[in-house]
Amino acid sequence: MRPLVSQTPPFLGDGVASFNETISFACEEKESAQGKDSLFVKGKLTWRGSKGVCDLPPKVLPKQLLLAVGSRLNVELSEDSSLSDWPGVWGLSGYDEGNYLSVLYFAWAYIISARWAELFSRSADHECHKSYTADSDSMEGLLLESDNQPMVEVDIGDDACEEEVLWWRTILCSDDGWDAIAKYNGHVYLSPWSITAKKKGFTLATKDFLGAKSGAPSSGGGGALNNLSRFCVHHRLYAQCSVAVAGVLYIPFLRGRIISLPLPRQASRPVPTQRVGDSPISIPDLLIAHNESVPKYMTLSSNMWGLRSVLCSTFFNPDD
Template sequence: MPAHLILGVQSSLTVQISDSAPMAEWPGVQGILGHDEGNYLTVLFLAWAYILSARWAELLKSASDCKIKFTTENVASFMVPSHQYAAEIDLGYHAGKDEAGWWAVILSSGGCRHITADYNQKIYLSPWSVTISDTSRIGVMGDPSVAGIELPSSSTALAYLARFCSRHRLYGQCSAALAAVLYVPFLSGRLVSLPMPKQVQRSQSPAISAQPDKDIIGEHGRLLPYYMTLSSNVWGMRSLLFSTFFNADIECNLVSAWLNPAFAIIDPLLEANDLPMLAKVLANREPKFSSLWLGAIITDIAKITLRDIRTGLTALDLNAAAWTGTVQSFIALKPGLSDGITIRREDECRLLFITGCDGFIRVPIYPWKPFGATLLYDTEPQVRQHACCGCHCLEYHSWNWVLANGEELEDLGIDLTSDNENGLNTHVPERYPSAQHDLKLFSESLSEAATRGIFSWLRSTGYPANEKPIYQHSWIDIESSDDECVDDVESGTIEVTGSQEFIDEWLSKVD
């Protein structure tokens, strides 16, 4: 399935720092003591934004018609006197000129504006390019010189970041900041408010490793190209958040009963701005996306996304679902077997899409499966042909990059880690706030929208006569003119034993 990724932009995301930004008080990581004290999210965010931008430039170097430029020209012009900085960070160790200068550049200007690509006579920035607002610049203690420094490669910048995190014992914040950076393309050049840095002073004794279990920064570095591919698929990122609330067992007419209780818990957390508890609730529902939700909370995307889910909006991206080993829609599941008389409507939908029947070449945007079954003689010929196969389904094989010369590069991806290997303890009992009991809990609006949506897709060419109770239901209620047409058929003017017989009868009367 084709997908378009963002490979370059012409405007940066603007970062401002604030004491009232989301996660201004870092809640800590359960089970990890002595780490992530203070708040370095903004510092780490700016470092990761540079690293992804540098890696972007390195990957584009292989394109013959794309010129990459790392420049330190006018770097000094972005620096300001130390008394004008909104905050100041002590690296906490002796850093060389290039390393200290790099930190000074990215914290005072973002640094990404110095990495550009020239393509088709246009200058592009990386999708993760950020700049610092004039009132939010961060200084480095000692005011290191930036004159004549060399901007580092992504691997060198990763080493700088690893040393900083080791010195300050940063573990959870490092991964959280990376997750937040993945939403920079999502924010599309707008403004994001990040927490004011709060530094914890440490002694000059040798630092304890910030990775209590493994080299987390090295692992992130190995996976950077995959993170970047996912991040540049903006709709795919959105779909992963939406998929947290998807349950393949829920039929379209029961969506309200499934989602309303969840939001009876979530809505009070949003009203109270209890973001740490919100992150726990969402992480316990889908642990593999806990980091993505944390990144969405830090960048203030989570509230908007949850509002959209609450009102019944959907986001579906089968590529992103396959990349992450998740299910976002019933359409991607393996069909069952027909009994030769009827076929489940969900299987009918799958076969209509997979076989590419006229009018069904686009995947339904409604993820919830339709209820009930259809008589086989009322289905399309392609459905009848494959109804008893029970094997036709969507299976992910690979991602192919289509090059400018028409050639393709196949990317088989990476092995996915199963949920029980992700190291998260999801069985720790949590004391969630009491559910909010109000009229929203009993609303059927989500079920109504989901039912009308999937049946509009499934019956876009018309309803069988025996589905009159469905199309006359108030949730669907097709136009009365359609009812009259079906009533004529049912009145006995034409004896109908199936859609094919009706068509043959009609064709025989055409001169």
């Protein structure tokens, strides 16, 4: 996926200014087709000739990218959804046994939303933060109420720490357990990658830490990305991780709809233990590469008309 965004600018100019530097940008509030307010950031798009001598001057067009939304995307789990039967990847064996696309989808939705909050918090005109919204007591009640629902057990590893267990419980076992929000002009907006999933029916196959207290982790290494990396290494998930990232990037495009994700399925055979040097494929390196590209992914994802062109027509033809 990284070559797709090689020429894409990072979201809110990430890396252009120092991270501690306050930035300011022009915004516009609009009402969406769903009757909810959305916030757009104003910018410009410049087209230039790339090869040979061309007398045409650069073409500068005004451009707006989705910055924040007023509602979450509704997600449901189904045995009949697309990719319920993981087809595998040609030439890649010993990885992605079972199906954990929905688990990875929920994890990436949090990671990208957390990055959104971290970048957005530098704004001089917006108040932005990420947090857990479900406390331990309400989480315990939720787990008890789910006893009469079909439960899907997710194994995050026996050595998961207290903060790691709390994070997985929050994103998997609660409906709206976390928030990434921004306040602007008296309105409260959400990250464009915010989701809600009622009665997912997940439970964790690990020791629990009911009553644990911890703040919402950062998006990158040492935080949520590290939790996801440990999970993917534990289950040897490689291609499914990239598919889940791509799915999350379409969340802004699909607002107002209900999307269906496949129920998790454990591997039908034991997942082999990987020793150092066994394979040239490195799951942590893949996740680090994706994490480095997240700001560019966010810009691509915020350009909903660009996504529509990619899905519905020829975006560009290099032969013309």
